[in-house]
Amino acid sequence: MKAITLSDPSDKTSLALTEVETPTPAAGEVLVKVQAAGINRGDLLQAAGHYPPPPGASDIMGLECAGVIEDPNGHDFAQGDPVACLLAGGGYAEYVAVPVGQVMPLPKGYSPEEAASIVEVACTVYSNLVMLAGMRAGQKVLIHGGAGGIGTFAIQMAKAMGCEVMVTAGSEDKLQVCRRLGADVLINYREEDFAEVVKNQADVILDIMGAKYLDRNITAMAPDGHMVIIGMQGGVKGELNIGKLLSKRGTISATALRARDLEDKARICAAVVENVWPMLERGEISHQIHEVLPIADAARAHQMLADGLVTGTLVLRVDA
């Protein structure tokens, strides 16, 4: 089959479509014929050598896809069934072997390109905000980087669930994007200290900054608050004031989706289909594709994302 490989890890433009072995589904896996693959920052990190696939996973990039079942391999599917898949890797290819717990139906009314660019963000946002931090109606939620791919999805999901949403972003334009998606409190972090604005109010915090925001997030936290760190754009090591955290009875989690075990991923995918797909189908969460490119243009797509030229998501189309 054809797949995107990286011939020279020091040269991102060496991403190219090459001929590789078609994967064989192992026990517990199905083989999916890929129609579209979403592009994530994790793929850029992997291309740069910073985010190796977990043991046993494909070394091909691509953390989410949509397509049709090629080989049900004894599982309860028929050849040609349309599916959306959460992947530990392997999406940038004509075929991918997928653990059956990570194979989902498409949200009704969604194209393969749309579904392929929603899976990873839906699983990330739902697993962290709801399954881990217990987000529920009536709570106040602080979302950092509100205008990004994760942020825009998180704002809408939190609003759909009846929460009050506070966001940070670095420009008035980005904040207006957040407002249109339903955000209640807009904080331009270049002009205001979010910790002073939110102070003691945030029941749940979704953080992508890590060390740089650690102490201020605790200031922003409400009693019994829960902060989930899913990115470390502001550094890896920071001082934790445990006394301050204890005075809030606060909780800090740091997570990533890709290395979770199969059972966990299956639990997350099932919960997402049950709880998030209906929000998409009712139009409570909208999702913006920036551009669909042919898979052969993966290098260009990565460069666009790296250059910050993307609002919404990029999708690679795999032609039959």
Place this chain on the structure above:
Amino acid sequence: MKAITLSDPSDKTSLALTEVETPTPAAGEVLVKVQAAGINRGDLLQAAGHYPPPPGASDIMGLECAGVIEDPNGHDFAQGDPVACLLAGGGYAEYVAVPVGQVMPLPKGYSPEEAASIVEVACTVYSNLVMLAGMRAGQKVLIHGGAGGIGTFAIQMAKAMGCEVMVTAGSEDKLQVCRRLGADVLINYREEDFAEVVKNQADVILDIMGAKYLDRNITAMAPDGHMVIIGMQGGVKGELNIGKLLSKRGTISATALRARDLEDKARICAAVVENVWPMLERGEISHQIHEVLPIADAARAHQMLADGLVTGTLVLRVDA
């Protein structure tokens, strides 16, 4: 009524029995005639001026007691009903007003003195290990300070629930106490680095050291582990390696019981009566009283606890 008050906060020996106003139960409270009051480190901290009562609470010391209902104040009790109570303060007295959600029956077969010294530790251990960290059968649990009041209770509860228990303590004698209570792995922290012994294994960690153990606790943590910090004997501020925490998908909480709101405390007390009282009644958790002293000897009792002369708990007896 008579109650212990502190005439000179700079002089711990000024704790003395004095005449004060008998409390009047507010709406949602009952009046309890105290028979026995447990002594906790929080009382020593309060006597030293470091742990003021939360707003609205009695400024008398005493975080737990047992006694009988004096005035049901419209609630579903009869005068003379025996009760054990979780308090935000006020136990070192003849009478105390108690929010009705914090009034529990005594575990069957337990004396008021025994019950009075169990409430606080039972609520602390159950709320943190089970309600917050989700401890369940088959998990590995690391308990620091295994031979202390919290530690001895936590070891037995974790064993009763089917967990494997790893403990730290500072002497062979203390470790043997832990072993008799069921601990599986004994670590003398003076001789071994607990982080290297436990490495990547602890699903749940109950910590009393704070900053000093922060990084090593993350080393000890299993994937998806949850560390709960309830003491900061090793300092308040420490460096948090968020990348390391993220690689475990770990969670850190820091909590205290006293400042929780009434609804939370009621939820904890109900869960403790349902889940921990049966363990006490079946003898799965034993509890050791070091000495029962007359309430007039509160100053001497505090000094004994401060001097480290106590194994098990100290209880003040309030004579009719």
